[in-house]
Amino acid sequence: MAPMAALCLSAITGAELMHGLAKRPGAARLARAVDELLRRLGVLPWTPSVMAGYGETRAAMESQGQPMGALDLLIASHALTTGAVLVTNDQAFRRVPGLVVEDWSTSTGN
Numbered sequence: 358m359a360p361m362a363a364l365c366l367s368a369i370t371g372a373e374l375m376h377g378l379a380k381r382p383g384a385a386r387l388a389r390a391v392d393e394l395l396r397r398l399g400v401l402p403w404t405p406s407v408m409a410g411y412g413e414t415r416a417a418m419e420s421q422g423q424p425m426g427a428l429d430l431l432i433a434s435h436a437l438t439t440g441a442v443l444v445t446n447d448q449a450f451r452r453v454p455g456l457v458v459e460d461w462s463t464s465t466g467n
Contacts, residue, residue: 368435369431411438418430429447437455437456442458443457445460
């Protein structure tokens with residue numbers, strides 16, 4: 358298993374978590390858990406180079422007839438541009454050229 362210092366969360370994923378919390382205003386325990394997760398992992402910032410990478414990735418995906426959902430494409434581009442491994446069980450991310458994806462649901466933990 359990777360050490361916590363090597364793990365991070367995309368700012369886009371963080372925004373999705375905040376959206377989920379906003380839909381559940383009475384979920385104080387869940388809000389504390391999300392706050393702790395963000396504190397421990399750290400949030401990978403959305404920078405101008407990531408913006409440029411998003412533009413390139415989106416254009417490439419569209420030209421190949423491989424559109425993705427807006428937030429998924431933002432997250433994929435974030436990982437791709439920063440050289441991060443995207444940990445997910447959503448197989449749609451495997452369509453993004455050059456993106457390294459690790460499926461957490463099949464990982465052996467080695």
